[in-house]
Amino acid sequence: MNCEEATKLMDGYLDGELDPITSQTIEQHLRDCPNCEQKYMANRALVNAIGSAIPYYKAPAGLRERIQCSLREEIADRPARAVPRLLVTRKQPEPRTTLFGTPWNWLSLGGLGLAAAIIFAAIIFSNLAPMLRRPGADQFLATQLIASHVRSLMVNHLTDVASSDQHTVKPWLDAKLDFAPPVVDLASEGFPLIGGRLDYLDNRTVAALIYQRRKHFINVFVWPGEAAARPALAMSHQGYQLLHWADPDFNYWAVSDVSASDLQTFKQQFEAQRSHH
Amino acid sequence: MAAPLKVDYAFDTEDLESSAKIVKFAILKKHQQQDAAQEHEVASFEETMLPHMDAAHNLAKWLLRNEEDAQDVVQEAYLRAFKSFSGFHGSNGRAWLLTIVRNTSYTLLKKNRAVDLTTTFDEEIHTAGYESVSPAAILEHSENAELIKEAMDALPMEFREILALRHQEGLSYKEIAEIAQIPPGTVMSRLSRARAELKEYLAARIGKDK
Numbered sequence: 265m266n267c268e269e270a271t272k273l274m275d276g277y278l279d280g281e282l283d284p285i286t287s288q289t290i291e292q293h294l295r296d297c298p299n300c301e302q303k304y305m306a307n308r309a310l311v312n313a314i315g316s317a318i319p320y321y322k323a324p325a326g327l328r329e330r331i332q333c334s335l336r337e338e339i340a341d342r343p344a345r346a347v348p349r350l351l352v353t354r355k356q357p358e359p360r361t362t363l364f365g366t367p368w369n370w371l372s373l374g375g376l377g378l379a380a381a382i383i384f385a386a387i388i389f390s391n392l393a394p395m396l397r398r399p400g401a402d403q404f405l406a407t408q409l410i411a412s413h414v415r416s417l418m419v420n421h422l423t424d425v426a427s428s429d430q431h432t433v434k435p436w437l438d439a440k441l442d443f444a445p446p447v448v449d450l451a452s453e454g455f456p457l458i459g460g461r462l463d464y465l466d467n468r469t470v471a472a473l474i475y476q477r478r479k480h481f482i483n484v485f486v487w488p489g490e491a492a493a494r495p496a497l498a499m500s501h502q503g504y505q506l507l508h509w510a511d512p513d514f515n516y517w518a519v520s521d522v523s524a525s526d527l528q529t530f531k532q533q534f535e536a537q538r539s540h541h
Numbered sequence: 542m543a544a545p546l547k548v549d550y551a552f553d554t555e556d557l558e559s560s561a562k563i564v565k566f567a568i569l570k571k572h573q574q575q576d577a578a579q580e581h582e583v584a585s586f587e588e589t590m591l592p593h594m595d596a597a598h599n600l601a602k603w604l605l606r607n608e609e610d611a612q613d614v615v616q617e618a619y620l621r622a623f624k625s626f627s628g629f630h631g632s633n634g635r636a637w638l639l640t641i642v643r644n645t646s647y648t649l650l651k652k653n654r655a656v657d658l659t660t661t662f663d664e665e666i667h668t669a670g671y672e673s674v675s676p677a678a679i680l681e682h683s684e685n686a687e688l689i690k691e692a693m694d695a696l697p698m699e700f701r702e703i704l705a706l707r708h709q710e711g712l713s714y715k716e717i718a719e720i721a722q723i724p725p726g727t728v729m730s731r732l733s734r735a736r737a738e739l740k741e742y743l744a745a746r747i748g749k750d751k
Contacts, residue, residue, distance in 0.1 A: 275733040279707070281714045306676040311736055313683035314743070315708030319690050323598035327612055328591065331619045335586070338620060339579050 265293045270300050278308050380521065381417040412463050416472065416483055423459030423474055433460040437471050445471035445486040446514065448537035455482065455530055475530065482520040482530060489515040496531075498524065507531055511538070586626050590619065593635040596710055597642045603705045604646040606694055614649055618642040636716045643702065643720055650698075674744040682747055692742040700735035707732055 270293045276282045277290045294301040416422055425436040434447040437460050449457060454477065461472040463485060470487035489510045496509040505527045507518045516534075518527055597618060601611040618641045622629075629637055682688055693701055702721060706712045717732075718725040 272733075273729075275736065276714075276729040279714070279729075279732070281729065310676050310680055310683065310740065313680055314689060314736075314739060315704070317683050317686055317689045318693060318704065318708055319686050320595075320709055321599045321602040321611070323594045323615070324608075324612070327598065327615060328594060330612070331591070331594070331616055332587065334616055334620055335583050335623055338623060339583060342579075 265289050267293075267297060267300055270294070270297070271303070274304055274307060275311075278304070278311060378417060412465055412472070412483075412485065416461065416463070416474075417481075422461065422481065424461045426459040428457050428459075430457060433457065433473070436460060437462075441469060441471060443471075443488050445473070446538045447473060448534060448540075450475060450530070450533050450537060453529075453533040455533065477520070477522045477526055477530070480520055480522045482518055482522060482527070484534070485517040485519075486514050489513060498528070509535075511535070582626070583623075586623050589634045590622060590626075590638055593638050596635055597638055599709060600639055600642050600702070600705055601646055603693065603701045604643065604698060605650070610649060614642060614645045618645045621645065633716065635710070636712065636720055639706070639710070640720045640722075674748045676740075678747060679740060679743050682743060688743065688746060692739050692746070695742055696735065696738055699731065700738060703728070703732050704735050704739065 270290055273282060273286065273290055277287060282290065294304055425433055427433050428451065430447045430449045434444070437447065438444045440462055447457070447460070451457065455475045458474040458476050458481065461474065463470050463472045465485060466487065468487060470485055473484040473486065475482040475484065489512070496507070498508075499506040505518075505520055505522060505524050507527050509516050509531055516531075518531060520527055522530075594615070597615045598611060601614045601618075602608065605611050605614065618638065622638055622641050631637060693704065696704070699721070703717060706717045706720060712720070714728040715725055717728050721728075721731075723731065
């Protein structure tokens with residue numbers, strides 16, 4: 265064996281992947297050739313050092329639950345299991361949340377949602393601390409708003425009327441409320457309407473509109489505003505966003521885990537569409 | 542006017558525990574609606590495959606270089622694996638799962654038209670005077686994880702793949718050949734080139750910083 269052949273086989277030798285006879289031939293060559301031997305020793309040390317220094321990306325917390333949820337959804341969705349599937353998806357609004365074409369049911373969303381809601385509530389409480397020290401209505405409202413958001417993320421609580429059609433959602437809400445909340449179609453702006461819901465905030469029944477941004481939901485709470493519109497207020501912490509604005513007629517609170525810029529875009533599109541009508 | 546606030550209720554340990562119980566109860570109830578056989582199928586799949594979740598995530602992350610995509614791919618790969626689990630009779634669950642993770646990653650990259658199978662090496666770094674950098678000097682820097690990561694990320698996908706499989710999973714050439722879908726004889730030469738390029742990148746970086 266010459267040096268060129270030995271160099272070619274060096275990685276296989278280093279990895280212990282050569283057949284015994286070739287291995288012995290290389291060993292013999294390394295004994296005979298100090299140059300190759302030195303090269304081999306240096307290379308082995310280096311390869312081992314670099315190899316063990318490559319960062320290992322462990323699975324993040326939550327991925328296991330995500331996988332387990334999708335497996336159970338897969339089972340529940342099998343055609344042969346029509347009964348459990350019906351039980352699970354009966355109240356599901358259109359369109360269904362999909363990831364790689366895999367339907368998520370509200371149970372899995374509910375589980376994630378609940379976890380998110382608890383984190384969210386904790387964040388909001390720490391974030392709102394300065395605000396909570398302000399006296400009166402704001403303080404009470406913030407508490408209620410958080411509670412509503414937490415409830416909405418629980419199983420089957422997201423929508424009372426599930427429709428992507430504003431002309432279905434709006435009349436439904438109008439009939440249930442003593443005011444007519446603006447419902448706009450933002451599907452072409454990337455915020456499809458999911459549905460509407462009645463909620464209770466600030467000692468009154470309010471409208472909750474649910475929009476979707478990719479895999480995320482945006483809850484918009486709407487109720488008639490006070491005479492003096494207050495300035496917009498944005499809060500964010502660790503990816504969770506809370507945005508408040510008002511126009512002469514209504515108060516709005518948007519709550520979501522989309523990015524701050526996405527939520528700002530949403531607000532702008534919402535206002536633009538609203539002024540259209 | 543407002544009732545005194547109990548601001549800390551969300552931090553109440555008992556509250557969190559009971560919430561968790563509600564979720565567990567809801568999942569449990571759903572299970573009861575399913576066939577025992579189906580539940581057994583999921584359980585047996587999870588027992589075999591979930592231990593390899595870190596390996597799956599690590600490979601996907603190196604292939605895609607993006608955390609969100611990596612997680613999506615791992616979830617999708619598990620779903621694909623589950624659907625064909627009845628056809629899996631081997632003993633090497635990890636290699637089987639990694640094959641699916643690898644294929645799913647390539648599918649996603651093709652879909653995104655971002656396949657970087659060809660060598661995209663930084664010419665400037667590549668040709669900078671690394672000749673003067675000794676293996677000993679590179680060895681000194683080999684504990685710099687940030688530098689190693691940067692070097693890895695600069696390599697073509699097929700090299701990142703083979704280095705992760707060999708050095709992080711410690712797989713044999715035969716297993717690597719099956720996962721990367723290349724002839725067994727190609728594994729050694731590809732690994733050799735991957736290591737050489739990694740070393741060259743490191744040498745170039747170290748030489749540049751000097």
